[in-house]
Amino acid sequence: MASNEQTPVLEVKGLQTSFFTPDGEVKAVDGVDFSVNSNETLGIVGESGSGKSITSLSVMRLIQHPGKIVGGTIELSGEDLLKKSKQQFAKYRGNRLSMIFQEPMTSLNPVFTVGSQIAEAVRIHKKLDKKAAWQEAVNMLKLVGIPAPEDRAKRYPHELSGGMRQRVMIAIALSCDPELLIADEPTTALDVTIQAQILELIKELQEKSGMAVLMITHDLGVIAETADKVVVMYAGEVVEQADVKTLFKQPLHPYTQGLMNAIPRHDIDLDELEMIPGTVPTPQNMPSGCRFAERCPYARDLCVEKHPELATPSNNVDEAVTTGQTRCWIYTDEWDGPNPTKGVATNQ
Amino acid sequence: MHIFILRRLLQLIPVLFGVTLVAFLIIQLVPGDVAQVMAGEAASQAQLDQMRENLGLNDPLIVQYGRFLGDLVMFDLGESVRTGQPVMDIIAPRFIITVELALWGMVVAVSVGLFFGILSATYRNTIRDYGTMTLAVVGLSMPNFWLGLLLIYWFSIQLGVLPTSGWGTWQQVIMPAITMGTAGAAVIARMTRSSMLEVIDQDYVRTARAKGVSERLVVYKHAFRNALIPVVTVIGLQFGYFLSGAVLTENVFAINGLGRLVVDAISQRDFPVVQGAVIVLAITFVFVNFLVDIAYRVLNKRIDLN
Numbered sequence: 001m002a003s004n005e006q007t008p009v010l011e012v013k014g015l016q017t018s019f020f021t022p023d024g025e026v027k028a029v030d031g032v033d034f035s036v037n038s039n040e041t042l043g044i045v046g047e048s049g050s051g052k053s054i055t056s057l058s059v060m061r062l063i064q065h066p067g068k069i070v071g072g073t074i075e076l077s078g079e080d081l082l083k084k085s086k087q088q089f090a091k092y093r094g095n096r097l098s099m100i101f102q103e104p105m106t107s108l109n110p111v112f113t114v115g116s117q118i119a120e121a122v123r124i125h126k127k128l129d130k131k132a133a134w135q136e137a138v139n140m141l142k143l144v145g146i147p148a149p150e151d152r153a154k155r156y157p158h159e160l161s162g163g164m165r166q167r168v169m170i171a172i173a174l175s176c177d178p179e180l181l182i183a184d185e186p187t188t189a190l191d192v193t194i195q196a197q198i199l200e201l202i203k204e205l206q207e208k209s210g211m212a213v214l215m216i217t218h219d220l221g222v223i224a225e226t227a228d229k230v231v232v233m234y235a236g237e238v239v240e241q242a243d244v245k246t247l248f249k250q251p252l253h254p255y256t257q258g259l260m261n262a263i264p265r266h267d268i269d270l271d272e273l274e275m276i277p278g279t280v281p282t283p284q285n286m287p288s289g290c291r292f293a294e295r296c297p298y299a300r301d302l303c304v305e306k307h308p309e310l311a312t313p314s315n316n317v318d319e320a321v322t323t324g325q326t327r328c329w330i331y332t333d334e335w336d337g338p339n340p341t342k343g344v345a346t347n348q
Numbered sequence: 349m350h351i352f353i354l355r356r357l358l359q360l361i362p363v364l365f366g367v368t369l370v371a372f373l374i375i376q377l378v379p380g381d382v383a384q385v386m387a388g389e390a391a392s393q394a395q396l397d398q399m400r401e402n403l404g405l406n407d408p409l410i411v412q413y414g415r416f417l418g419d420l421v422m423f424d425l426g427e428s429v430r431t432g433q434p435v436m437d438i439i440a441p442r443f444i445i446t447v448e449l450a451l452w453g454m455v456v457a458v459s460v461g462l463f464f465g466i467l468s469a470t471y472r473n474t475i476r477d478y479g480t481m482t483l484a485v486v487g488l489s490m491p492n493f494w495l496g497l498l499l500i501y502w503f504s505i506q507l508g509v510l511p512t513s514g515w516g517t518w519q520q521v522i523m524p525a526i527t528m529g530t531a532g533a534a535v536i537a538r539m540t541r542s543s544m545l546e547v548i549d550q551d552y553v554r555t556a557r558a559k560g561v562s563e564r565l566v567v568y569k570h571a572f573r574n575a576l577i578p579v580v581t582v583i584g585l586q587f588g589y590f591l592s593g594a595v596l597t598e599n600v601f602a603i604n605g606l607g608r609l610v611v612d613a614i615s616q617r618d619f620p621v622v623q624g625a626v627i628v629l630a631i632t633f634v635f636v637n638f639l640v641d642i643a644y645r646v647l648n649k650r651i652d653l654n
Contacts, residue, residue: 094560109552
């Protein structure tokens with residue numbers, strides 16, 4: 001893992017993104033901090049509506065009306081991206097930072113060949129002529145493991161399978177050697193064997209280029225496979241962050257524990273999967289206390305009344321695992337009594 | 349692609365058969381007697397019988413149709429019963445004028461329609477969008493002969509900058525083209541707007557943005573190329589309407605196009621001319637649709653009709 005001294009490739013501080021609907025402001029992302037170093041993968045995990053995709057789109061400045069980034073800073077190698085003009089930022093997007101999306105089937109333009117779609121990015125950022133850009137596109141297809149790249153480059157997206165198309169998306173994203181790759185659920189729409197191949201490919205390409213990767217997913221399996229550090233998001237906030245080993249060894253936040261318990265396992269016989277009761281609160285009626293309180297089995301009056309901060313645990317935790325941070329009253333000094341999550345059987 | 353075009357051409361054959369048959373039958377079925385028209389009111393029964401025999405009107409319909417088709421493939425549409433001139437010679441110059449008129453109308457309709465459609469979609473739910481769409485409703489609702497008269501009133505009578513009538517100089521083209529094109533522009537603008545709105549939120553448009561493509565290219569290249577596909581159909585249909593609807597514009601601006609010719613021929617019961625005009629217009633319409641099919645294929649790679 002990279003040393004802590006270097007400037008992170010991406011550092012997000014206090015990011016707030018809201019949608020201005022006729023019913024008022026909806027805070028989809030509400031004060032999120034994280035950072036990723038080069039050659040490092042940060043996993044952002046959370047269920048639908050947790051704000052993880054909006055976070056990644058905010059970093060790319062792809063939030064569309066009526067959404068707006070209303071606060072915080074996003075720094076790419078020390079440069080504040082939110083201070084760039086649209087024209088300045090367009091030079092970075094797809095060049096220094098790029099993104100792949102969840103839906104490979106619909107993410108490529110159906111009326112252009114895949115080669116021309118890769119070449120377009122190359123031409124924009126590397127200022128190559130048409131022929132050189134096409135050659136670069138073919139090279140990229142080869143790099144992402146597409147057989148017969150010269151021929152495939154001339155194909156239209158509908159002529160390729162989902163896995164192939166996601167490889168093409170990766171080729172587009174990596175064609176300009178970005179410092180940061182954002183992968184928003186890159187494998188969710190693919191079947192399981194293809195999923196593993198795509199994750200393997202991203203890892204391999206990261207090793208070659210040393211880029212930082214932001215892996216957005218709802219799947220803890222993907223996190224375990226790819227991430228070095230993990231951020232758990234819930235209702236627009238970070239509720240826990242830790243390096244991946246710590247997180248899996250000792251998940252602190254009751255929500256993280258719930259997620260872990262909900263993973264289907266093949267080594268333990270279970271009749272029924274654990275689940276977290278209830279749903280994510282809608283941004284329109286966000287609780288003023290802990291946002292997870294109404295679904296949390298350990299919630300007390302304190303949790304409902306006061307909003308906890310993301311902090312290094314100072315209570316109810318082993319000395320050995322204090323590398324992470326969590327947003328839960330249990331691990332603060334205000335919590336009197338033992339850790340209620342201790343001794344509760346988790347199937348980890 | 350060549351095979352595709354060839355197949356589409358072959359598929360035109362039965363359509364053209366149908367078109368000629370209908371044109372042939374309509375003239376047979378309308379009341380009125382060609383022989384009577386040619387011989388005049390004062391002709392005797394014997395003269396009429398002779399006339400019918402000469403024209404082959406006593407033969408069975410199928411024989412007459414066969415003869416009609418035989419002449420048609422030789423580009424022979426018969427002679428006018430009024431003047432005796434070959435119908436082809438009467439129609440050809442008129443047809444060219446009407447096609448010119450329709451094409452200029454298309455230029456107005458397509459350029460104005462696409463421009464405002466895209467504008468409206470990119471500024472959706474803003475004052476520009478509402479303004480454009482209100483204009484579109486006005487353009488669509490206004491009878492084009494009335495628009496033509498208004499234009500004549502403003503530009504010819506009040507301002508005196510454009511000629512009131514005729515065809516040939518560029519000044520004479522402007523007002524008829526606007527008159528013809530306005531309603532089409534409104535239809536195309538509305539179609540373009542809804543089609544653009546459908547594609548502008550697609551994932552591949554977001555991908556284009558994520559690549560760093562400029563917003564202008566995102567709209568005009570990535571979104572528009574996809575949005576154009578349904579719009580092309582509307583454009584093709586509009587051209588058909590323009591050809592058949594040219595008569596109003598031609599009358600307002602006193603342009604000697606095919607529309608006026610047909611109206612005159614109908615009132616004079618000059619059946620061969622009517623028939624010839626119907627066939628020429630129908631074949632043009634079929635051909636335009638053929639071109640639309642090809643354009644479809646070029647625009648949308650997913651269509652595989654081979």
